[in-house]
Amino acid sequence: MMVIQLCECSFYGLAVYWISVTGVGGIGDKYIFSKSPQSGFFQAADAAEVTMNFTVDNVTAHPDEGFLVARNNTHNSSGFEEPYLYLEHHFGWMVVTALVIGLAAVVGTLGNILIILAVCCVRTLRTCGNIFVVNLSLADMIVTVFIDPMNVVGAVAGRRVLMEDPVLCEWVASFCAPACMSSMWNMCAISLNRYVLICKPHLYPTIYTVKSSIACCLFIWLLAHLLCMPNHIGWGQNRFNQEYYLCSFDMVTHTYGIFYIMTGVIIPLVGVLFGYTAIFLKVRSVKMQIRQHQKSLATKTTTTETTTGVNDAAAEVKKKRPQKPGFTVDDVKLAKTLFAAFLVFLICWLPFALFVLAHEPDAIPRWIYVIAIIMAHGNSAVNPILYGMTNEKFREGYRTILGLNRRVEDGKSARRDQTFGHGMLPDATSMGASTRVGRTSVDSRKDSRV
Structure with a gap:
């Protein structure tokens, strides 16, 4: 019997050596x-x-x-x-992953705080539609404040920290999945909000009030947690994912992965595409109406009369709309900005979604998974930059929060004072005269108010 066991061990030892x-x-x-x-x-x-x-x-x-x-x-x-764990054996990739995700965490946290402060403190940004922008920033902040640092830990020391601490891993996964799902549903809510404002302006004041918008945001968070609940009651499980170096839902349970992608990506994606497609068709229709009026009047009038005719054409188009139009040029610009944010979101999360649906971890090189998770979590840092680059009101809000507008105004007033005085102080006579003139003007204003 012992001889048989020794022969068997030798056979398997040679087999393992030959394979290696x-x-x-x-x-x-x-x-x-x-x-x-x-x-x-x-x-x-x-x-x-x-x-x-x-x-x-x-x-x-x-x-x-x-x-x-x-x-x-x-x-x-x-x-x-x-x-x-791929990154344990590829130090360069580990350093790049940790640095990029860490930078995204810092930039995303500061940027999303700036968005929230701008909407709350700048009067022109305090609209019902921007309540959803704030809600999206809150979801992104959960990713940048908590999930991204844990992703860095997973990339550098995932085996020692997250794999050996199931309680911590469960907490990370419980925040990660709902926050990412909430981001997508917020994108859907933003697109539908813009759709009602631009395409159904007469319904907007009725549907979107401050209370209803806040209630809708709370419902989005409730929905995200309810859709992640099956993962906690037996359908799937949370574990450390060795392709993405993060604790999340177990992608080995492929049926739950399909459910997550369908409810967290595909369904809200349909809503987003519907909203922005309708907005595009509406804006194009209005532009075509204005161009038709301009062409019809340009053939019958002189150059001087054409200017008047264009104004009349614009007035005629306005008459066909409600007396108080529900959207302005700024609303259309904001819709374009939010659509650009959605496109960036889609590009960043599409590889991750496709890999979950494909469920072929051994058919794809591990470094591609690393790039996919960098893109997905890096998206949370993109929106603040995108808003500032594409929307003038948000740029103005950023300047106000950072105090840059005050510095610009102080610089302009200093230049005006320097130009007025030519770099010299006024004498006492001129100061007295200006004081008398100032008092006279103040008295006259008081009289006029009375």
Whole structure:
């Protein structure tokens, strides 16, 4: 019996050595060997009947690393279960990932705070529509303040910190999934808000009040948590994801991954596309009406009369609208800004969504997963920059919050004073005369108010 066991061990030892040296099957082939605790025989982890066999199941051969590593922790402790973390063996990628996500965390946190302060403190930005922008910034701040730093920890020390602390991992996942889903539903709510304002202006004051907008934002958060609830009650589970170096829903449970992408990406995406498509068609229709009036009047009038005719055409178009139009040029510009934010969001999150739906972790190089998570979480830092670049009102709000407007005004007044005095102080006579003139003007204004 002992001779048989020694022969068996020698056979499997030679097999493992031959596979590790020759790299049979290449990257992506998976092998697992386990030792039976009862008999001491080496056997395949998945083979209940056959003991003298090995199967392709769980351990991935990495010839460039020179050893066999496990793809995930699906087997019990008797098997070879050490997960392969790409960044542990590629220091350059680890440094780049940590630096980029860390920078996104800092920029995103400061930028989203700036958005919230601008909307709350600048009167021209305090609108019902921007309540949803604030809600989106809050969701992005959860990512930049909490999730991004944990992603950096996962990239640098995920095995020692997140994999060995299931409680911390559960907390991170419980914040990550609802915040990301809330961002997408906020994009949908913003597009529908712009749609009602521009395409159905007579309904906007009735549908969107301050109270109803806040209630809608609260409902978005409730919906995001309800859609993530199945992951906590048995459908799926939260764990450290070794492709993205972050604790999130278990993508091995593919059915829940499909459910998450459908409810958190596809359905709100349909709402976003509907809203912005309708806005585009409405704005184009209004522009075509104005151009038609301009062309019809230009053929019948002189150059001087054409100017008057264009004004009449604009007046005629306004007559066809309600007396108080529901949207202005600034509203259309804001809609364009928000649509640009949506496009950036879609580009950043599309690779992640496609990888979850494809569910082929071994068919895609690991560095592509690293780029996908950098793009996804980097999106939370993009919106503040995008708003400032594309929308004048937000730029003005940023300047006001940062105190730049005051400095510009002080500089202008200083230049005016310097120009008036030519760099010299006025004499006492001129000061007295100006004082008398000032008092006279103040008295006259008082009389006029009376």
